[in-house]
Amino acid sequence: MSAAPPAIRLTRAALRAAGRAVPRPPVRIVHIGVGAFTRAHQTWYTAHAADAAHWGIVGFTGRRSGTADRLAAQDGLYMLVERGPAGDRHEVVPNLVAVHPGDRADVLTAALSAPGTAVVTLTITESGYRVRPDGGPDLADPVVRADIDRLRAAAAGPGLAVARPVSALGRLLPGLAARRQAGAPPVAIVPCDNIPANGAFLRRALTGLAAEVAPALAAWVERDVAFVSTSVDRITPRIGEQDVREIAEATGWDDAAPVITEPFADWVLCGDFPAGRPAWETRGARFVGDIAPYEARKLWTLNAAHTLLASLGRLRGHRTVAEAIADPVCRAGVERLWDDAERHLPAGLGIPGYRRALLARFGNRRIEHPLAQIAADELTKLRLRVVPVAERELARGRSAAGCALPVAAWIATVTAGQGSGSQEPPEVARARTAPSPHTALLAALSPDLAADERFRRQVAEALRTLPATPVRNHAPNPDSAEKGTHR
Known part of the structure; x- marks a missing residue:
């Protein structure tokens, strides 16, 4: 030939x-x-x-x-x-x-x-x-x-x-x-x-x-x-x-x-x-005449889920979004985060259908989206994508448990040395070496959330559920093994 x-x-x-x-x-x-x-x-x-x-x-x-x-x-x-x-x-x-x-x-x-x-x-x-x-x-x-x-x-x-x-x-x-x-x-x-x-x-x-x-x-x-x-x-x-x-x-x-x-x-x-x-x-x-609902829909669902998966997925030993969303623990965390967010988004945006579409997009194993790439600049991303929903949930007397998990997963990755490395913000570097790094990191993220006893408890509870060492529940992506992309 x-x-x-x-x-x-x-x-x-x-x-x-x-x-x-x-x-x-x-x-x-x-x-x-x-x-x-x-x-x-x-x-x-x-x-x-x-x-x-x-x-x-x-x-x-x-x-x-x-x-x-x-x-x-x-x-x-x-x-x-x-x-x-x-x-x-x-x-x-x-x-x-x-x-x-x-x-x-x-x-x-x-x-x-x-x-x-x-x-x-x-x-x-x-x-x-x-x-x-x-x-x-x-x-x-x-x-x-x-x-x-x-x-x-x-x-x-x-x-x-x-x-x-x-x-x-x-x-x-x-x-x-x-x-x-x-x-x-x-x-x-x-x-x-x-x-x-x-x-x-x-x-x-x-x-x-x-x-x-x-x-x-x-x-x-x-x-x-x-x-x-x-x-x-x-x-x-x-x-x-x-x-x-x-x-x-x-x-x-x-x-x-x-x-x-x-x-x-x-x-x-x-x-x-x-x-x-x-x-x-x-x-x-x-x-459109008002973009705020569309911005919130994307930031609080797609982007917030990416931020959660970047931390929780890496803690659980995953490399890509597709691998992480196939993990039942990661998917359940994403769904709980979306439950918190959906309560604060207008009904006319079709959120249930958007959520289903996001799960299908995340699960496309032929798109190699590395979690390490998404993890960059996590502090800013959490402030934009998760903190506003947590504040709204707490203001309405709810626990914001869905928002506590991405915060806890971020704290766990930082304290485990899996954060942003040389690009780590100064406030994160200081908090990581504080006598109580978990408390200091939460305060660096949001003083208001750190001052809320309910949210502190939720973050502490979520931290207790996170693996002490990486685990692996899923086989490698067969497409990536065959195609060798994003090594």
Whole structure:
């Protein structure tokens, strides 16, 4: 049997030569934080909009340039693989037309100030905003402090365009200042991270940072920039080298930056787009007047369950979401957590059906979603995903037992040395070495919950049920053993 021909590097020229030319739309969207999720979600929605030919995206990576280098060599093209329980579906996504390292401040400023730019989207994760609990810039953060010093010096001299800020929000300011100076049309900024009311959150953070640098710019941002709140939902795990090889074998295209995701996708948006937007609704996105119920549904069910599984699943010896949800102990914990949350979600959201769909999505063994990946930044995630439900349950006189389990599992992983390692927040590091680490960790998470005797008892009871050493109730995922993904 003859060997298969070598895969061809995925580029627009190669596709054109193969008779599969793809469009290169004009840039009208700037995205900050190019990674797997945005390419599986916002970029994919844009490519499937009815007017996709009019909406190209220029992307900028975060701290590392590897993704930018790989995508730049492919003209921004990449293969998206929808991995369902029964098989894969491959497609080339063409609307990401250029990708640059995040530190290319000159290119970012030019893109943000271009008159044709109508939308700015962000996926920088909860901790990437570097803000205080009240939403203002964290002036105690050395990165934020250094950015303010750089930007102030530039504003007092040659102008913000020459500044080279490091933080994601700091990098926005020179481009917005240039946009203001050029008299470009208003722009919409669309955060796509798991933060409640993320549009209003970003408005506070960005205007607060601008006020530290140039009050006139802060006033202009407040007046002329629209902030859109969103709820985003598509499970998109990291992929490994074996995945890359298998995609090349299956498609004949050598893609150094493919994305694997689940078939399910959901996007809910609330806000104005003064300079226009893609027709995302033609691919199923929803535009609503009140996004809060949709945000809460996702944060308190999907995201909260992921946070629980990341701790409890690892304590019980599991590696992936699919393995953990197949464990009856983990699944029962997820159901109890959802019972607490469902009592505080509107009936019109169809929560029973959403819960059933989540269990099916979690159980897709062909999606390799590592628990260690989800476990990053657990303190912030618990504060957003579990603490609000616990507070509501306690306020109504109930025990919040379903919420106590993820808190207890997190405490157990931290005290067992399975926390965030070198990225551990200072308050967690201090609590972990306190005379009573369980009590100190609960107080670091939420002083209000720590002060509630009922909740302290529930957490203590949950801690007693957790394994002292990892156990293993399930065989390894047969798909992962065969395919060798995410090792």
